[in-house]
Amino acid sequence: MKRVYALEEYCVGCRLCEINCIVAHSQSKDIIWAFKVEEPRPLPGILVEEARPISFGLQCRHCDDAVCIKSCITGAMHRDERDTVVCDTDKCVGCWTCIMACPYGAIKANENDGKVVSKCDLCPDLSQPACVSHCPNEALIYVDRG
Amino acid sequence: MLREKYERVPSGCAVSGILDRSGRRFSGNDIIQSIALMRERSNGLGGGFAAYGIYPEYRDHYAFHMFYDDEQAREISERFLNEHFNIAEAGPIPTKKVSWIINEPMIWRYFVLPKEEKLTSSGLLSDEFVAQCVINLNKRIDGAFVVSSGKNMGAFKGVGYPEDIGEFYQLYNYEGYMWTAHGRFPTNTPGWWGGAHPFTLLDLSVVHNGELSSYGTNRRYLNEFGYECTMQTDTEVAAYLLDLFTRRQGMPLEIACKIMAPPMWDEIERMPDDERTLYTALRTVYGKALMNGPFSIIAAFNSGMVALNDRIKLRPLVAAEKGNVLYVSSEESAIIEICPKPDKIWTPRGGEPVIGMLEEVKA
Amino acid sequence: MISYVLPEFLVMRDENRCIQCQVCVRQCANDVHYLDEKDGKVKADDAKCVNCQRCVTFCPTHALTIIPNPQEFKANANWTKKAITEVQKQAESGAVILTSMGNPQEYPIYWDKIVLNASQVTNPSIDPLREPMELKTYLGRKPDKLEFDEKGRLITKLTPQLVLNVPIMFSAMSFGSISLNACESLARAATELGIYYNTGEGGLHSSLYRYGKNTIAQVASGRFGVHANYLNAGAALEIKIGQGAKPGIGGHLPGEKVGAEVSATRMIPEGSDAISPAPHHDIYSIEDLRQLIYALKEATNYTKPVSVKIAAVHNVAAIASGIARAGADIIAIDGFRGGTGAAPLRIRDNVGIPIEMAIAAVDTRLKEEGIRHQVSVVAAGSIRNSADIIKAIALGADAVYIATSALIAIGCHMCQKCNTGKCNWGIATQDPQLVKRLNPNIGARRLVNLVTAWEHEIKEMLGGMGINSIESLRGNREMLRGVGLTQKELDILGIKAAGE
Numbered sequence A: 001m002k003r004v005y006a007l008e009e010y011c012v013g014c015r016l017c018e019i020n021c022i023v024a025h026s027q028s029k030d031i032i033w034a035f036k037v038e039e040p041r042p043l044p045g046i047l048v049e050e051a052r053p054i055s056f057g058l059q060c061r062h063c064d065d066a067v068c069i070k071s072c073i074t075g076a077m078h079r080d081e082r083d084t085v086v087c088d089t090d091k092c093v094g095c096w097t098c099i100m101a102c103p104y105g106a107i108k109a110n111e112n113d114g115k116v117v118s119k120c121d122l123c124p125d126l127s128q129p130a131c132v133s134h135c136p137n138e139a140l141i142y143v144d145r146g
Numbered sequence B: 001m002l003r004e005k006y007e008r009v010p011s012g013c014a015v016s017g018i019l020d021r022s023g024r025r026f027s028g029n030d031i032i033q034s035i036a037l038m039r040e041r042s043n044g045l046g047g048g049f050a051a052y053g054i055y056p057e058y059r060d061h062y063a064f065h066m067f068y069d070d071e072q073a074r075e076i077s078e079r080f081l082n083e084h085f086n087i088a089e090a091g092p093i094p095t096k097k098v099s100w101i102i103n104e105p106m107i108w109r110y111f112v113l114p115k116e117e118k119l120t121s122s123g124l125l126s127d128e129f130v131a132q133c134v135i136n137l138n139k140r141i142d143g144a145f146v147v148s149s150g151k152n153m154g155a156f157k158g159v160g161y162p163e164d165i166g167e168f169y170q171l172y173n174y175e176g177y178m179w180t181a182h183g184r185f186p187t188n189t190p191g192w193w194g195g196a197h198p199f200t201l202l203d204l205s206v207v208h209n210g211e212l213s214s215y216g217t218n219r220r221y222l223n224e225f226g227y228e229c230t231m232q233t234d235t236e237v238a239a240y241l242l243d244l245f246t247r248r249q250g251m252p253l254e255i256a257c258k259i260m261a262p263p264m265w266d267e268i269e270r271m272p273d274d275e276r277t278l279y280t281a282l283r284t285v286y287g288k289a290l291m292n293g294p295f296s297i298i299a300a301f302n303s304g305m306v307a308l309n310d311r312i313k314l315r316p317l318v319a320a321e322k323g324n325v326l327y328v329s330s331e332e333s334a335i336i337e338i339c340p341k342p343d344k345i346w347t348p349r350g351g352e353p354v355i356g357m358l359e360e361v362k363a
Numbered sequence C: 001m002i003s004y005v006l007p008e009f010l011v012m013r014d015e016n017r018c019i020q021c022q023v024c025v026r027q028c029a030n031d032v033h034y035l036d037e038k039d040g041k042v043k044a045d046d047a048k049c050v051n052c053q054r055c056v057t058f059c060p061t062h063a064l065t066i067i068p069n070p071q072e073f074k075a076n077a078n079w080t081k082k083a084i085t086e087v088q089k090q091a092e093s094g095a096v097i098l099t100s101m102g103n104p105q106e107y108p109i110y111w112d113k114i115v116l117n118a119s120q121v122t123n124p125s126i127d128p129l130r131e132p133m134e135l136k137t138y139l140g141r142k143p144d145k146l147e148f149d150e151k152g153r154l155i156t157k158l159t160p161q162l163v164l165n166v167p168i169m170f171s172a173m174s175f176g177s178i179s180l181n182a183c184e185s186l187a188r189a190a191t192e193l194g195i196y197y198n199t200g201e202g203g204l205h206s207s208l209y210r211y212g213k214n215t216i217a218q219v220a221s222g223r224f225g226v227h228a229n230y231l232n233a234g235a236a237l238e239i240k241i242g243q244g245a246k247p248g249i250g251g252h253l254p255g256e257k258v259g260a261e262v263s264a265t266r267m268i269p270e271g272s273d274a275i276s277p278a279p280h281h282d283i284y285s286i287e288d289l290r291q292l293i294y295a296l297k298e299a300t301n302y303t304k305p306v307s308v309k310i311a312a313v314h315n316v317a318a319i320a321s322g323i324a325r326a327g328a329d330i331i332a333i334d335g336f337r338g339g340t341g342a343a344p345l346r347i348r349d350n351v352g353i354p355i356e357m358a359i360a361a362v363d364t365r366l367k368e369e370g371i372r373h374q375v376s377v378v379a380a381g382s383i384r385n386s387a388d389i390i391k392a393i394a395l396g397a398d399a400v401y402i403a404t405s406a407l408i409a410i411g412c413h414m415c416q417k418c419n420t421g422k423c424n425w426g427i428a429t430q431d432p433q434l435v436k437r438l439n440p441n442i443g444a445r446r447l448v449n450l451v452t453a454w455e456h457e458i459k460e461m462l463g464g465m466g467i468n469s470i471e472s473l474r475g476n477r478e479m480l481r482g483v484g485l486t487q488k489e490l491d492i493l494g495i496k497a498a499g500e
């Protein structure tokens, strides 16, 4: 399947991926509304790891053999019809088992409501994930490497 | 307004040429008839002819055709000629009053040979010596103009429709083995007799239809080899390039034509190795001699003639053959007019020269 | 001590738009923006801003504008703000003012006073979309004539030539003055375009040898990174005598820019200043130049054309003629607006002559001496667009070198702070954090785009003039007319006034 890959040598640590991820998952899809008005503000599904000069955008790998799915106690974490690993927020009880299980640290607690997790869903409504389209240095690519 | 000599004037035109490869001589009637048919392509502001083989009795002498604005110009010029040449015969070129032809200059002819001592002291070959003298005459003597200076040939030109010019010079009284003609359509200027075609240099004459967009580049290139383009005409550029390549650099005529109208790089890429190397070298070394923009020219010299089109054929040119005779012209009709049933008639491709050589030369 | 120097720019942040995302904070290597922890707001220290516009471009809400500081001194046509500020700076530093890029002063730009011709009626214009339009250019030495045997076969063998698909090359910029990613962008674009880029005086990084076919290897007075492999790595060699931005002085690469890679490539110790002498100490005369040209030809077995690059100075025509006679195959002339990675401000702004005049003078001089057709002439020093190129070629150049416009294509915003090594665009820097900002994939693509766009425009202008091959434009000054020039200027340029 197509996944987002980070090219560490070109990541400049600007975090525009995070910001645009938030916008893409906001209600208004408008950056100023999303940040200044909307409550709660969504969490980014991508997180930039940084130890300058090294940095890269990290997000869910949508593993074939996803331990988060296996470990989820309510079945909230599941694979959808696009093969994307996503979380059904209605079912999530906020136990955070998945957070502990994910070997990449790609799942985060949503501090807005204390229980539901937030993670990359590969932007199902867009032709290309928002982080990829908005990365100014082509440090994120969306390709099928098998 | 500057006289044409000092300013470049764009013009459109008609050209025609006939060569009997066997060397048989024929009168100027055919060429007049051929160029007259294309009257539409001229506007009465210039016409002219070059005739080869017309002076067999003086075949070894340089035949100078001269225009003089006044007596004084003639006197100074004759002094110059006397100083450098032995003059075998001199006199006005016979002309006939034609009502359309007005303001003609004094038109004279001299059969000359360079003075031995002048040749020796100049250290030049006689052709080069004559060429230098022509340049000096044109440059230094106000009101004098050398119309032609080759052996056994002459140019006859003026302001008017070409057929009237032919009548004026009574060209039906001359016989030559090769004739070229030109009808001119300059876009401005009242017309200057010297500015009419053909343009000549020794026995080389050029008639030309077109306008070179590469004029500035070509002129600067020629300048490097000592040619000064004083006439401000494209024809002069074409003539000098041919002179440089064929006479001074001794290059085959076909190659000279391929320099002036080379194949496209695309085409060169596709050629077999040998040819590709040749054409790449030609374009690399002689790029500034490429004649760009629309043209069809007929260049004639004692041994034959060549007709050439620009490489994307922006001006018309047709060729035909019947027996020994080669015809080239701006329009097919101008050939059919004088040769109704040619053995072969064709439209040469852009950049493909049509070359006709006298048989005695070919052998 | 309090600095008397006013901040040059003010950072304007539209609070209605700013979302406090701190992208600007992370992008400014000059530490202008910062997050004020006390109120959680992003603020700016204007005095450090160089107006490179990295933050402006990256701010996702377009909340930023950088403006010149409107603070003025009492009006004085002589003691301008610039004049006063420079005195203040030097009174504080006691040093030569260093700067970079090309001469920004208000000298006339002759390109903008020259207009082009087009065909009407008497000579058809040519549509480049429908007819072939040729820009292929051969640079190198040409014989006076080609020789043929009696069968009409070519005997003459041409000396090595550079073949350009478009008469544009990327001018010398050394690894050290610019980043490896910038070098790679240029090298890759040159390869894709079928043109050449020039290594500059800093040697060739080992990762760039694979672009050798499209490389011109430069040899300058410091001889940094020059060895047999280097000389043989490229398609041509260039001896750098001078540079338009700083005629008469050598280069200076500060030790901070000399990291491991630069040190290895230049063959100098890490952290040491790389200072190239003002002259080549083995070239004090034209005969010496001849020796170096032939030494390089020997070293490369006569397989590569040798170019000699000089700054356009007063007697450039005579110098060019000497260079041609000394055996150079290509003469590159760099006008006084040419850029640099670092130069003393007084030199950059006051030495040299405009490239337009230099090209016209050189072409005419070589023509008068009957040797113009033997050598190629390359014009450099602020070619800003395709019309400048057309004009340069019509004045007599065979091709042009571009550098500043190439850098602008890959992100340079002309802040003229290359000498600080803190280029926010990853170009004039060796800081790994900044270098990675220039992704060579993007850089190469943008360069290819730029040259391709110019190629289209050149074809269109040529077609308009009724010319279908670039060689028919070379030295074709009939195609140019001057507007608003004095007779003397027209004479030097060898062109007529509009209307003539």
Ligand code: SF4
Pocket (backbone or CB within 6 Å): A010, A011, A012, A013, A014, A015, A016, A017, A018, A048, A055, A056, A057, A134, A135, A136, A137, A138, A139, A140
């Ligand atoms: S947007 Fe791209 S360059 Fe910026 S932090 Fe994210 S991955 Fe890195």
Ligand code: SF4
Pocket (backbone or CB within 6 Å): C013, C017, C018, C019, C020, C021, C022, C023, C024, C025, C042, C058, C059, C060, C061, C062, C063, C064
């Ligand atoms: S990048 Fe723009 S929106 Fe973000 S903190 Fe800076 S000024 Fe504000």
Ligand code: SF4
Pocket (backbone or CB within 6 Å): C011, C027, C028, C029, C030, C031, C032, C033, C048, C049, C050, C051, C052, C053, C054, C055, C056, C066, C424
């Ligand atoms: S130096 Fe550049 S990045 Fe920093 S504030 Fe100024 S314009 Fe923005």
Ligand code: SF4
Pocket (backbone or CB within 6 Å): C052, C100, C101, C407, C411, C412, C413, C414, C415, C416, C417, C418, C419, C422, C423, C424, C425, C426, C427, C428
């Ligand atoms: S290369 Fe960088 S430092 Fe130099 S002028 Fe351009 S943006 Fe500024």
